Amino acid sequence: MSGAPAGRTHRPRTDERTAGRGLLVIGDVVTDVVALHGTTGPRRGTDTAADITLRPGGSGANTAAWAAHLGGDVRLLARVGHDTADWHRAALERTGVRPHLRVDAEHATAVVIAVVDADGERTMLTSRGAGGRIGPEDWDDALLDGVARLHLSGYTLFADPGLRLARMAMERATRRGVRISVDPASAGFLRDFGPERFLAETAPADLVIPNREEALLLAGTDDVERAGELLSERYGAAVVKLGRLGGLLARGGRVVARVPAVTVRAIDSTGAGDAFAAGYLTASLRGAEDETALLRGCRAGAAATTVVGGRPMQSI
Numbered sequence: 001m002s003g004a005p006a007g008r009t010h011r012p013r014t015d016e017r018t019a020g021r022g023l024l025v026i027g028d029v030v031t032d033v034v035a036l037h038g039t040t041g042p043r044r045g046t047d048t049a050a051d052i053t054l055r056p057g058g059s060g061a062n063t064a065a066w067a068a069h070l071g072g073d074v075r076l077l078a079r080v081g082h083d084t085a086d087w088h089r090a091a092l093e094r095t096g097v098r099p100h101l102r103v104d105a106e107h108a109t110a111v112v113i114a115v116v117d118a119d120g121e122r123t124m125l126t127s128r129g130a131g132g133r134i135g136p137e138d139w140d141d142a143l144l145d146g147v148a149r150l151h152l153s154g155y156t157l158f159a160d161p162g163l164r165l166a167r168m169a170m171e172r173a174t175r176r177g178v179r180i181s182v183d184p185a186s187a188g189f190l191r192d193f194g195p196e197r198f199l200a201e202t203a204p205a206d207l208v209i210p211n212r213e214e215a216l217l218l219a220g221t222d223d224v225e226r227a228g229e230l231l232s233e234r235y236g237a238a239v240v241k242l243g244r245l246g247g248l249l250a251r252g253g254r255v256v257a258r259v260p261a262v263t264v265r266a267i268d269s270t271g272a273g274d275a276f277a278a279g280y281l282t283a284s285l286r287g288a289e290d291e292t293a294l295l296r297g298c299r300a301g302a303a304a305t306t307v308v309g310g311r312p313m314q315s316i
Contacts (some may be wrong), residue, residue, distance in 0.1 A: 022073045024178075025221040026169055027060010027185075028131040029078040029088050029101065030110040034270060034308055038118050045062030054260030055270075055309030056091040056114060059132065059185050062310040066300055068096035068120035069312040072285065077143055079134035081109035084281040093295070095312055102138045104130035115244040116268050129161065132264040135161030136168050142174050148285055157201060158193055177203060181279050184214040184238035191217065199234060206236040209277045215240045227305035229253050239294065241276045241301065242270075249294050258291040262302035271310020276301030 037050040064076040075098040080088050085103045090101040110131035114122045134156065144150070150173040156162040173180050182202045184190050190198060195218050202208070208231050212224055215238070219227035223250065224240060231238035232250035240248050242261070249257040279300025283293035307313055 001074065011144075015171060019121050019214065021148050022075070023064075023067055023149050023151060023285060024077065024143055024147045025060050025067070025151045025153070025282060026073050026077045026109055026134075026156055027063065027151075028058040028094075028155045028167070029056070029061040030058035030112050030131065031055075031084055031088075032057030032270065032309055033111065033113045034116060034149065034268065035114065036268065036308065037142070041289040048120065053308055055311065056088055057159045057271065057310045058110065058153075059087070059091060059183065059271075059274050059310075060154055061097075062274035062304075063091060063153070063183070063259045063281075064097045065095040065311045066271075066275040066304065067130035068281050070278060070282045070296075070300065072107065072134075072278070072282040073146070074098065075143065075147075076101070076140060077134075078168075079130045079138060080204050081106055081107050081130040085106045085109070091311070093226040098191075099141070100143060102132060107133060114268075114270050122268070122270055128155075130156070132159040133161055134165055136165050139165060139168055139172075141172055144173060144178055147173075147178050149179045149181060149281065151281060152180070152182045152202070152205075154183055154198070156199065158186075158189045163201065166201070170202075174204050179207070181209060181277075181281065182220065183209045184211075184274070187211075187213040187217055190214055195220070195234075203233075207239065208235045208237075209239045209241065210245065211241045211273050213246075222316050224248070225255055228255055237297075239277075239297065241278055241297070243272075246298050247276065247280075247294050247301075249290050259295045259298055262298050264302045265304050267306050268308045269306075272301045272304045274310055275304035 005171045032055040035050040062127040090143040108128040110129035113125040190193040215227040228250035233253040246260040276297040280297030283296035
């Protein structure tokens with residue numbers, strides 16, 4: 001892994017406005033079309049029977065919803081389309097999220113078609129819609145009042161307006177003493193954006209929460225523990241989501257905790273990584289020890305696989 005020198009270049013200061021344990025998530029709100037076909041793959045050129053459902057989703061919104069479900073003080077900044085804004089707002093509020101949704105009068109809400117196989121693994125077709133147009137004009141400094149951590153979904157960075165918003169939000173958070181975490185969100189989009197560019201753009205963060213594929217890509221290695229170590233040298237801390245193998249946490253270049261996965265009957269893996277991030281973040285904001293916070297992440301990720309879609313049941 002090359003680029004800027006390893007290690008932290010700053011330490012956040014605190015002030016009276018960041019007292020508390022609030023979590024601000026900036027990310028995407030998506031209408032998920034989930035198709036469970038129960039086979040090894042759809043048959044090309046003909047019909048494949050499937051159970052198809054419509055669910056509220058989006059990586060950032062899923063993380064916010066699970067964090068609120070777990071008792072966190074959570075707000076979400078996102079952009080939605082004129083077509084489903086009210087539906088999405090109501091779904092977020094049912095989980096306890098305080099949504100700050102900018103309604104795009106010209107574009108529909110983002111849509112993801114998730115095709116889920118017999119093992120619960122998903123393949124996604126994505127239309128960014130209004131979510132790809134979130135930008136600096138959607139920001140308000142008051143969003144940081146009472147917030148202890150800003151969490152960015154990587155999807156925000158993968159379009160120019162969102163990248164400019166992310167830069168602004170991280171600068172304002174750093175000025176206010178708010179810690180910053182980032183979830184790379186998509187290995188495919190990450191490759192297109194460029195791993196080194198992503199590392200440089202997210203340098204103000206003190207925590208990165210990738211899955212296995214994203215961690216290996218960002219660190220430039222095929223060893224997941226080494227990837228965690230390298231990323232923790234860069235950010236300060238790295239939580240790597242390992243799916244059926246659980247998760248690991250590295251700090252300052254050393255793996256300090258590793259926990260196994262929680263065994264459940266998986267139905268749909270949509271949103272499992274988002275829930276994992278929420279479980280870890282809510283526990284750490286409450287002062288949990290590393291291993292405990294990591295286990296809470298695994299539990300939340302496992303719980304997400306037992307429902308169709310990426311949200312807790314009450315948001316549906």
